Amino acid sequence: MSIDTLSEEVLNRLSLMLDNATCGWRQLASAVSEVPKFRCSEIDLTNCSLQVLKPEGSSGRTLLAWLADRSCSLDFLLHCLRKMDHQEAVQYLTPTAVAETIQIQVQPQAQQATVGSRVVLTCRAIGPPGLNYQWFRGNEEPQSQAISEGDTLLLECKAEANPPAQYEWYHDTVIISQQKTHSLKIPCVTTAHRGQYRCKVFNLYHKCWSDTATVTIDVQMPDGQKVDSLNIRPQEVTDQPLLAKRFYATDKVALLIGNMNYLYHTQLCAPIADVHELTNLLRQMDFKVVSLLDLNWQEMHSAVTEFLLLLDKGVYGLLYFAGHGYENYGNSFMVPIDAPASYTSEHCLCVQNILTRMQQKETGLNIFLLDMCRKRNPNDDIIVQPGQLKVTANIVFGYATCVDAEAYEVKREDVSNGIFISFLKRRVCEDEKVTVMLDRVAEDMGRCEITRGRQALELRSNLSERRALTDQIQASECSASYSARNLQWAVAHVLPKSHYIKFDCGVTVQLGFAAEFSNIMVIYTRILEKPKEIISCSAQLTDFPEDVDIDLKKSNQETLLEAGSLLLIKENLPSPEDPSLYTRIRSLQRLRRELSFTVCLHYTYSSMDEEIQERQPVTVGKPLVSKLNLHEPRPPRAWSGSSSLGLDSFNVPECSSFAECSTSVGSLSNTWSCDVKIGRDFSTTDSPSSSRSVNIPEETDSPELINAPKPLVVSKSLPLSRVNDSNYKFSDLYN
Known part of the structure; x- marks a missing residue:
């Protein structure tokens, strides 16, 4: 079969x-x-x-x-x-x-018989060995009943299932608590018990509903007469009881930022794994996800601006940040990697300002997951005044830790996870209201011994509707906007096509590409063909532009691990039988022109001892997020003196910066030509960041910093199955 x-x-x-x-x-x-x-x-x-x-x-x-x-x-x-x-x-x-x-070959046939006579019913089937038959008489369903006040009501529903069935009883579509067996027994009924009853039978894999049983209650009058209860018309039988209203999104988009390699602060380890795992989980729920690592101030602002362009009425917007952060006067601040040692709000992004901009888009749900510390910043005495929030009842904040507390990573030998994501990843795909899901995450974290009393999830929400991350997308009312968002998101995730390079010596080299994040790409080279007289041959990459970040010691390696890629799996790349060399390219958001490099072929003939080299230049366009030009400032708007940071400094256009892309919606090849130029012809002196495209380190003699306690040291992944491992100690935690 x-x-x-x-x-x-x-x-x-x-x-x-x-x-x-x-x-x-x-x-x-x-x-x-x-x-x-x-x-x-x-x-x-x-x-x-x-x-x-x-x-x-x-x-x-x-x-x-x-x-x-x-x-x-x-x-x-x-x-x-x-x-x-x-x-x-x-x-x-x-x-x-x-x-x-x-396959049933003979079905039982209807028969008429007199009392005392013999009835034979036949059923014949073919199938696998050990085929068994089971006969049923009638339907084991709840039966409608008419009883009097004070009587006992008994309804039964039986089912056979593997795993064993569980039961839930409903009275007029409302679940009856504490009734979890195949029978429903209510002693001494009253008129309040009249109505329609159904039973839901389910196990881990299936569920079904019984027929509806209508119960009528006769009222006993003082003179001993019975009066029929109110005449209730039976409801139309449906597949299931009436459920709570199901909500839909017009689209679902997410921006995930993980900052690890800080220039003037403690290095972090967990954000790379946290962003990667959350990206995969959100994509399973149809979110369009942009995942970025190690962004400076300008790049974070530009990324948020592009994220805002993806929002529209009814869209679910999710922003996740893992990295250093702090909270002052009720406002949360995300710290970019180039923030100086004594940073203030001027060097960071205010989450509440981003929320204000999101609400202007009339989003259906605004979710912020902040995996960062919330200690107060002693260097920052500025009270930021974010824009006034609308009363929308659609905001959810999930903080990895409480106010004035720190968030931790757990040290492992391979990839790290933060405590928050270690618990979130087992719950985030549940079909539950967002706040219910996060409450369960908080309960799970509360049972973890290594963080009890040190880190606890805090949930802030005004969500009044049962909106879930798993809600389906209904884009019929905004089909044009939906298509535009698809295009915007896809263009930032287009990899170059495989290149096949023919060298003069007869060797053919394949260049392949795989995305690890929206701004990190792995290039591999492998030899497809070579003449028999060539006994050794390898193709290495060199001469990369200075814009991108490449560890030369880890370039052209034989394994992904040696190349520094801890997350890509070999199924994405050539099979082990085909030897390849891997090079990992980071910081693609800083690429200012098309990515060009040189393929250097090293080979040796059987009749010669000396190695020969051939070189060919290659240009592969602007891969992945480099098309967005996040290194460029976005257009400014009227500057607010009450806040020296935040997105109030940007006039986010209602149209996408992809509007000038010379391409069609149906084409996603590496021939995209996207120059983000809308509104960019302005004087940078008008921008609050004009004096610094990169943050300048600032020193301070603040005694609070000099005498501040050293942060706890730790980092590395916490496997899901070992979250409560008693071998972990608090000394294993990194702040």
Whole structure:
């Protein structure tokens, strides 16, 4: 039985289970590769990965379709799912596979019989070995009843399921608390108990609803007569009880910033993993995510400005920041990597100012997740006055720690996670109101011994509606805006196409590209063809522009780990059988022109001992976020003397800076030509940042700083399964 025999509903459900980073389609692609014909090529994996760029794209569904085209059997798929320990998919698919293979050949027929005579009903089926039959008489459903006041009401609903079924009873669509068994018993009923009753039966994988049972209550009059209760018309039977109103977003966009490599402050380790994991989780919920590492003051301002351009009426906007921060007079400030040692609000971004600008877009939900310290800054006595907030009842703040407290990382040998993300990542995809989800995160953090009494999640919210991160997108009313946002987001995530370079000696070299973040890219080189007389050959990259950040000691390495990439997995890149050299390019947001470099081919002939070199220049355009020119100031607006920072210094245009892109919506190749020029012809002397495109370090003799206690030292990833590991000590924490 092949995968292509599965129903559309089964494939969609299975795809959802595979669209995750920890045990998903990438792991399945690796598992099926034990059979050569199911081994995915680099192009196949890239095609699956790029499905996240589509509004309704699914990487898991694309992989399943690819396997179906190669006649992959359902048994082999189940074998691979068991191999990767995907219990949910195995349990879901096993009964589906059995159901697909069972065929009933003879159905029971209706019969008429006299009392005392013999009745024979026949059912015959074919299927897998061990096929069993089970007969049912009637429906084990709640039955409508008419009883009197003071009587006992008993309703029953029975179901068989594996795992065992659980029960919930509803009275007129309202759940009856404390009723969790197959029977509902109410002693001494009154007229308040009349109405319609239904039972929901569910387990981990399925749910169903019983038929509706209407209960009428007869009222006993003083003279002993009975009076029928009010005549209640039965409601139309629906698939489920009336639920709370479901809300929708016109779109969902997120800006994630992780600052680690500070010029004048303690280096951090966790933001790289925190931003990476949250990016993957948000994309599973259809968020358009821009993820950026290590931004200076100008780049952070420009990134927020571009983020604001993605917002519109009804859009869900989420901003996450991991790095150094502080809180003064109720305002939160995010610290860029170039902030001087004695920074003030002038050198930072005020979160409340960003919120004011977001509200002007009439967003449906504004979410801020701030993974930073909230200690007071003794150098900053300025009281910032953000713009007046609207009464919108759609704001949610999730602070990783409390006021005047610090946030921590946990030291590990590999990639680090902050405490906040360690707990958030197991809850963030729950289909719950945002505040309910964050409350559960707070409860989880409260049970962690290493941070109890030191770090606790604080939630601030005025959210009055049941809005969740998992809410679906309905863009019909704003289709033009939705398409524009898709284009804006996609253009900042376009990788160069693979290059194939032919050298005079007959060697062909492939250049491939993979994105680690929106501003970090890995380039790999591998030899595709070489003449037999060449015995050794390698292609190395050199002569990169000064704009981008490259660790020369880690360039042209044989493994991703040696190249400094801790997060990319090999499924994104060539298979291990094809030797490759990897080079990691950071800070693409600072690239001022097209990315150019040189491919240097080193090779040796069998008849010669001396190594020969050939060089070819390559230009690959402006990859990923470099198209946004975040290094450039955005247009200023009237300067507010009450605040020396924030986005009030920018006149955010209502149109996108991509309006001048010489391209079509359907093209996402590396031929995009985007010069962000709208409103840029202005005098920089009008900008509050005109005196410093990069922050100038400032020294101080403040005794508070000189005598300040040293920050705790720590950093590195906290695996989810070991959050409460008693081996961790407070001395393992980094501030």
